[in-house]
Amino acid sequence: MPNQNKESFVYDRTLRELFQDVPRALIKLLVNKEIKEVLETSFPKVEERRVDLLTRLEDDTLFHLEIQSINDTLMPKRMLKYASLIYENYGEFPFQMVLYVGDRDIKIQNQINEKNLRYNYETRDIREFDCSKLIESEDITDNIIAILCKIQDFDKLFAKLQSKLLNLDNKRREDYLRKLFYLLRLRPDIHKKYKEKQAEELAMPFIIEKERDPLYKDGLEKGLEKGMEKVSETKNAIAKALLKKQIDIEVIAESTGLSKEEINTIRDELS
Secondary structure (H helix, E strand, O other): OHHHHHHHHHHHHHHHHHHOOOOHHHHHHHHOOOEEEEOOOEEOOOOOEEOOEEEEEOOOOEEEEEEEOOOOOOHHHHHHHHHHHHHHHHOOOOEEEEEEOOOOOOOOOOEEEEOOEEEEOEEEEHHHOEOHHHHHOOOHHHHHHHHHOEOOOHHHHHHHHHHHHHOOOHHHHHHHHHHHHHHHOOOHHHHHHHHHHHHHHOOOOOOOOHHHOHHHHOOOOHHHHHHHOOHHHHHHHHHHHHHHOOOOHHHHHHHHOOOHHHHHHHHHHHO
16 A cells, blocks of 8 residues: 555645646546636645646536546545635635546545535546547647546557657656656556557657666666666667658757767668
8 A cells, every 4th residue: 555655645745746737638628628727736724735636617617626546535525625725716616526536446536525515526537538638738748647547549649749849848858758767657558558659669769767767776677777777778779760761960969868979870880
């Protein structure tokens, strides 16, 4: 249980960070309404309480979304507390939903039935949803979250992620790659396909710094560890793959961290 809780914390934190970018296509998929306004999610009291996402929808209703990667038995109490905080701050109760992103069957209770209290909210499993709209979204947050949904066209998702990531600056690319890796651990079957695709095309830089990956320290990603031991080889292989695709040298340099001289040497080897 301690290890599960630690993993859950990393997954939930990763998703919470992603949701700061507000995945609008996902929200439209969940409630079939556009977001009108993104609202403050932190409620300072005796102790600070922060919800995952709070928005005002196009029909002026409040929508509160919580993300869960494990079946938390205390979820109803937490949601009731959040509903009270939102009501206290905004003067109205929100429509609430818990979106389950774990890899087991969803067992989260969605109600409290006590003698003097009847309370409920909606629970959904993200695997219920067809992720095609998230793949088509121009928001990389939606694209990354798509790996948690029901995927019909894996190659299309891979191509979209590759295209998006290659057009980011180094700092943002590293940040999104790290989040992508964390979420892939929630979907072992997709993770396997992703690594197979990586081995086949070697067209995306999967370089994560050891000291900045808490799950790496626990030895939960043995494949990544082996890859880290061969960073130089991986960079060269990526550069070769991108050169074969006739990608611009400056883009390759930015994507791999190799110098233009090193890339030109690799290109000469391919000639």
